[in-house]
Amino acid sequence: xxxxxxxxxxxxxxxxxxxxxxxxxxxxxxxxxxxxxxxxxxxxxxxxxxxxxxxxxxxxxxxxxxxxxxxxxxxxxxxxxxxxxxxxxxxxxxxxxxxxxxxxxxxxxxxxxxxxxxxxxxxxxxxxxxxxxxxxxxxxxxxxxxxxxxxxxxxxxxxxxxxxxxxxxxxxxxxxxxxxxxxxxxxxxxxxxxxxxxxxxxxxxxxxxxxxxxxxxxxxxxxxxxxxxxxxxxxxxxxxxxxxxxxxxxxxxxxxxxxxxxxxxxxxxxxxxxxxxxxxxxxxxxxxxxxxxxxxxxxxxxxxxxxxx
Amino acid sequence: xxxxxxxxxxxxxxxxxxxxxxxxxxxxxxxxxxxxxxxxxxxxxxxxxxxxxxxxxxxxxxxxxxxxxxxxxxxxxxxxxxxxxxxxxxxxxxxxxxxxxxxxxxxxxxxxxxxxxxxxxxxxxxxxxxxxxxxxxxxxxxxxxxxxxxxxxxxxxxxxxxxxxxxxxxxxxxxxxxxxxxxxxxxxxxxxxxxxxxxxxxxxxxxxxxxxxxxxxxxxxxxxxxxxxxxxxxxxxxxxxxxxxxxxxxxxxxxxxxxxxxxxxxxxxxxxxxxxxxxxxxxxxxxxxxxxxxxxxxxxxxxxxxxxx
Amino acid sequence: xxxxxxxxxxxxxxxxxxxxxxxxxxxxxxxxxxxxxxxxxxxxxxxxxxxxxxxxxxxxxxxxxxxxxxxxxxxxxxxxxxxxxxxxxxxxxxxxxxxxxxxxxxxxxxxxxxxxxxxxxxxxxxxxxxxxxxxxxxxxxxxxxxxxxxxxxxxxxxxxxxxxxxxxxxxxxxxxxxxxxxxxxxxxxxxxxxxxxxxxxxxxxxxxxxxxxxxxxxxxxxxxxxxxxxxxxxxxxxxxxxxxxxxxxxxxxxxxxxxxxxxxxxxxxxxxxxxxxxxxxxxxxxxxxxxxxxxxxxxxxxxxxxxxx
Numbered sequence: 001x002x003x004x005x006x007x008x009x010x011x012x013x014x015x016x017x018x019x020x021x022x023x024x025x026x027x028x029x030x031x032x033x034x035x036x037x038x039x040x041x042x043x044x045x046x047x048x049x050x051x052x053x054x055x056x057x058x059x060x061x062x063x064x065x066x067x068x069x070x071x072x073x074x075x076x077x078x079x080x081x082x083x084x085x086x087x088x089x090x091x092x093x094x095x096x097x098x099x100x101x102x103x104x105x106x107x108x109x110x111x112x113x114x115x116x117x118x119x120x121x122x123x124x125x126x127x128x129x130x131x132x133x134x135x136x137x138x139x140x141x142x143x144x145x146x147x148x149x150x151x152x153x154x155x156x157x158x159x160x161x162x163x164x165x166x167x168x169x170x171x172x173x174x175x176x177x178x179x180x181x182x183x184x185x186x187x188x189x190x191x192x193x194x195x196x197x198x199x200x201x202x203x204x205x206x207x208x209x210x211x212x213x214x215x216x217x218x219x220x221x222x223x224x225x226x227x228x229x230x231x232x233x234x235x236x237x238x239x240x241x242x243x244x245x246x247x248x249x250x251x252x253x254x255x256x257x258x259x260x261x262x263x264x265x266x267x268x269x270x271x272x273x274x275x276x277x278x279x280x281x282x283x284x285x286x287x288x289x290x291x292x293x294x295x296x297x298x299x300x301x302x303x304x305x306x307x308x309x
Numbered sequence: 310x311x312x313x314x315x316x317x318x319x320x321x322x323x324x325x326x327x328x329x330x331x332x333x334x335x336x337x338x339x340x341x342x343x344x345x346x347x348x349x350x351x352x353x354x355x356x357x358x359x360x361x362x363x364x365x366x367x368x369x370x371x372x373x374x375x376x377x378x379x380x381x382x383x384x385x386x387x388x389x390x391x392x393x394x395x396x397x398x399x400x401x402x403x404x405x406x407x408x409x410x411x412x413x414x415x416x417x418x419x420x421x422x423x424x425x426x427x428x429x430x431x432x433x434x435x436x437x438x439x440x441x442x443x444x445x446x447x448x449x450x451x452x453x454x455x456x457x458x459x460x461x462x463x464x465x466x467x468x469x470x471x472x473x474x475x476x477x478x479x480x481x482x483x484x485x486x487x488x489x490x491x492x493x494x495x496x497x498x499x500x501x502x503x504x505x506x507x508x509x510x511x512x513x514x515x516x517x518x519x520x521x522x523x524x525x526x527x528x529x530x531x532x533x534x535x536x537x538x539x540x541x542x543x544x545x546x547x548x549x550x551x552x553x554x555x556x557x558x559x560x561x562x563x564x565x566x567x568x569x570x571x572x573x574x575x576x577x578x579x580x581x582x583x584x585x586x587x588x589x590x591x592x593x594x595x596x597x598x599x600x601x602x603x604x605x606x607x608x609x610x611x612x613x614x615x616x617x618x
Numbered sequence: 619x620x621x622x623x624x625x626x627x628x629x630x631x632x633x634x635x636x637x638x639x640x641x642x643x644x645x646x647x648x649x650x651x652x653x654x655x656x657x658x659x660x661x662x663x664x665x666x667x668x669x670x671x672x673x674x675x676x677x678x679x680x681x682x683x684x685x686x687x688x689x690x691x692x693x694x695x696x697x698x699x700x701x702x703x704x705x706x707x708x709x710x711x712x713x714x715x716x717x718x719x720x721x722x723x724x725x726x727x728x729x730x731x732x733x734x735x736x737x738x739x740x741x742x743x744x745x746x747x748x749x750x751x752x753x754x755x756x757x758x759x760x761x762x763x764x765x766x767x768x769x770x771x772x773x774x775x776x777x778x779x780x781x782x783x784x785x786x787x788x789x790x791x792x793x794x795x796x797x798x799x800x801x802x803x804x805x806x807x808x809x810x811x812x813x814x815x816x817x818x819x820x821x822x823x824x825x826x827x828x829x830x831x832x833x834x835x836x837x838x839x840x841x842x843x844x845x846x847x848x849x850x851x852x853x854x855x856x857x858x859x860x861x862x863x864x865x866x867x868x869x870x871x872x873x874x875x876x877x878x879x880x881x882x883x884x885x886x887x888x889x890x891x892x893x894x895x896x897x898x899x900x901x902x903x904x905x906x907x908x909x910x911x912x913x914x915x916x917x918x919x920x921x922x923x924x925x926x927x
Contacts, residue, residue: 039354045657047683057398058406061384065356065410068382073686075679079388079697088851089675089888092895097676097887100910101683233397269406270398277401292409348663366707367715370693374665374719377691388697542706578715579707586710601718 004304008119009127012137013176013202020177024145026300026309027293034069040299042308043072049102051094051118052129053080053109058269058291059129059139063106066298070308075102092121099124104306107131125305133167139268140173142297144181146290147225150264154181160219162188162249163229163274165195170268171229172199179206186219187212190248193231216249220259226251227266228274252276256284266290313613317428318436321446322485322511329486333454335609335618336602343378349608351617352381358411360403360427361438362389362418367578367600368438368447372415375607379617384411401430408433413615416440434614442476448577449482451606453490455599456534459573463490469528471497471558472538472583474504479577480538481508488515495528496521499557502540525558529568535560536575537583561585565593575599622922626737627745630755631794631820638795642763644918644927645911652687658917660926661690667720669712669736670747671698671727676887676909677747677756681724684916688926693720710739717742722924725749743923751785757886758791760915762799764908765843768882772799778837780806780867781847781892783813788886789847790817797824804837805830808866811849834867838877844869845884846892870894874902884908 003019015023033040048067052060064074075098091114098105099122107118108129115128115135130136148154159178161171165187175195178185185203187195187210194212203210213219220226228251236242251265256279267275267287279285303309312328324332342349357376361369373383384407400423407414408431416427417438424437424444439445457463468487470480474496484504487494494512496504496519503521512519522528529535537560545551560574565588576584576596588594612618621637633641651658666685670678682692693716709732716723717740725736726747733746733753748754766772777796779789783805793813796803803821805813805828812830821828831837838844846869854860869883874897885893885905897903921927 047686049679057386057403058410061358061386061407062410064384065382068356068384073683075682075686077675077679077696078386088890093888094675096906097909098679100906101676101680101913270402272397288405288409291406295410366695366712367719370667370695370716371719373693374691377665377693387695579711581706597714597718600715604719 002304002307002309004301005307006125007305008115008125009137009301009305010115010119011128011135012140012173015137017180020141020144023141023297023300023304024148026304027145027296030070030299030303031296039071040069041071042303043067043070043306046072046104046306046308047102048072048074048302049098049105050074050076050078050129051098051105051107051109052076052078053107053114054130056108056129058294059108062291062294063129063298063302066295067302069295070299070303072302091117095121095126104302127301127305130169132169134169135173136169137173138294138298138301139170140177141301142290142294143170143174143227143266143268144177145297146266146286146293147264149293150284150286150289151224154183157224158184158186158222160186160188160216160223160226161229162216162219162226164193164231165189165229166193167232168229171195171227174227175199175203179203179208179210182208184208185210186223188214188216188219188249190214190245193245216251217255217258220255220263223260223263225264225266226259228271229268230270230272230274246273250274250276251279253278253282256282311613311616311618313610314616315434316614317424317434318446318610318614319424319428320437320444321449321482324446326489329450329453332450332606332609332613333457335613336454336605339379339608339612340605348380349378350380351612352376352379352615355381355413355615355617356411357381357383357611358407358414359383359385359387359438360407360414360416360418361385361387362416362423363439365417365438367603368417371600371603372438372607372611375604376611378604379608379612381611400426404430404435413611436610436614439478442478444482445478446482447603447607447610448479449486450610451599451603452479452483452536452575452577453486454606455575455595455602456573458602459593459595459598460533463492466533467493467495467531469495469497469525469532469535470504470538471525471528471535473502473540474498474538475502476541477538480504480536483536484508484512488512488517488519491517493517494519495532497523497525497528497558499523499554502554525560526564526567529564529572532569532572534573534575535568537580538577539579539581539583555582559583559585560588562587562591565591620922620925620927622919623925624743625923626733626743627755627919627923628733628737629746629753630758630791633755635798638759638762641759641915641918641922642766644922645763645914648688648917648921649914657689658687659689660921661685661688661924664690664722664924664926665720666690666692666920667716667723668692668694668696668747669716669723669725669727670694670696671725671732672748674726674747676912677726680909680912681747681916681920684913685920687913688917688921690920709735713739713744722920745919745923748787751787753791754787755791756912756916756919757788758795759919760908760912761788761792761845761884761886762795763915764884764904764911765882767911768902768904768907769842772801775842776802776804776840778804778806778834778841778844779813779847780834780837780844782811782849783807783847784811785850786847789813789845792845793817793821797821797826797828800826802826803828804841806832806834806837806867808832808863811863834869835873835876838873838881841878841881843882843884844877846889847886848888848890848892864891868892868894869897871896871900874900
């Protein structure tokens, strides 16, 4: 059995280099089978429960697509208001109950640490699909997978992370992986939304070059990849503050034309205004391919944690 | 590959006679296999995404039943509040993302033109499951299929369309098909809910006999089929106006007994008060058979647009 | 075909002894196959519709898991707000429509008698998954199944039912079965939440010993099983009354240590405060195993009513 058999996937910083490599190569292998018109049945007879206590289209749907592409079955709570949480049940109890129905659990919950809480309550593997301002490891993994596919390598790259670096759980999970892979980083955030100091400290220890700047154009001139994030309205208590910050950084055609040639543009989606639709036609606009890569990465994770890769 | 391979199904008026015939015959063939206790696997390995931005039981469930009856898999957004639309994502972006997970998309959305918008954004086939006051082509097709099954033919028939002919997207899609098939029409609507002039104009060009009247009983005396529709509360800004109009036309036993012998009674459902429950026992009461026919027609459409018929 | 072929499952008191025995043995047989790593395909080609007009995690998910564990397919309404009920459709009409898509229907609805109403409207089997303050027969059956598995027998047992015995539909369905099986009962309820007199009368006729008391500790000293229920907030119009009653009976470590040795602790879940988490580690704490047994019992019921056991 592989290094991930029986494991939970809660954070990216706990993944060994071996595990990371295994996830990427398994995703690639599954994807090749499907692209050649083949079918997979690795998860036949297995049941996935997806528990989403926060709105999500892409994460839930891509997990459910991944499970079914592997021949497995899915039971799903898409809306917390239709669940027992509305009756005052604890997350641990919900998880223990669902573990009696399913062979593995994917959970999204607004509270940081919630996925760990669920994982500690049950014996089946738990995959964190986003825990508030915490981590979103499967997003980070599909981002790495996308960089590898778009650039053909993970070595010697410079990446700009832009937008909300403070509350964006995606960039927290991702940034750990990028520095571990030795990538040079530009961090571009509006005032008040900078990368948290604790994460900065961890990353500096890896010894890679990290530049904080407010000049997105300059960062893009030196980057192989720009990773844009949405300023998340739901993280602000004051709507006026949101309105002011959301327009701070916008990728448009002019910015792309000044950027390093062949730059890949990524975004975890959904985007609102931070990448102008005119950019979509650009060959390096990778965000929809990135979303599609989520199915491959999630197929790999699902199969690996139950030993069906 | 058939005439519909790779096509979107957005409106009925764009379907060729050949395509219409193909859809009806494919539905009939699939239905015969299932009724004989057989099983189908035409869609094995295929993934359908159903995106419902408006409440629906029958349309969503019948598409999902159809896909699974053909051996395919389904991912589903049943409630817009659990989706990324709540985060301000455009419909085109949602469609592009989901197209990375699925082989075809079925969409219902309150905005007219939304299905076309989604279809233009993606390469996978898109089927319109209702776009506001626009069209609802799969309903119109299952209606035609029902008429054919109930009457044994589509030739030489007289059909009464009654109720809300102004806002009812069902009758807009359907009426185009009926006149094209050469059917004689009675249109019975309360004042203010008449068939829009633009649609009347298009239909008159086909040269069939169309009679607008407010006398439902008279129309039913000459009709092989009466197609009743609900006055849709959600289309009215003023509740008082709704209350006044909803009782305008009601099919009860007395009306059926005065009608042409053997008349088939259809309704897209849900009904509220416009067909009295006592009518359900009448042999010509076809509305629940009509709903069930939706699975056959949708199996045909799903299989045809991906070339698996 | 078995005694349950083509039958609805609406209440437990209508089940014959033969039917009860068949359900338990079928559940046990299915469970053994899955635990041995085998797979089942009894429901291949069959379609289950789950219609949930009230919040539920465990009942809906366990039915959907059960159907898929048997190789069948599922279409689902998890939220009444996304259904045609929002457009004023009657339950009978919804059921008739869905019966055109599916081979059997599972329904939960807040109105007592609703499952029977649906069953009378359609020809396919209907399973009641809870009808308001009425019955919840599949819960009662999984409870009996759990007692049999936990104690190794259904004979000569003493059971305490505690908590809300007035509004708790679970204990209404269950208590009928327990007395029929000859079990001795303790009924422990706070004032105002006692078992309804009509049910008491029915049970007394069976001739078993039933003791009503407010002393939970004393009852547990003589019981093989204690079945705790939640005081359901949603059954009270006055929040203050709920707050006062909910703490009336709480199982904690002290209470378990004073109880009969080896006592099994059951709960239909979700629990709020009525069983303290410290009790979870106790070997006799059976409530999560009980929930998991729901899949086995529901597999049995699904297969039996369509003749696929």
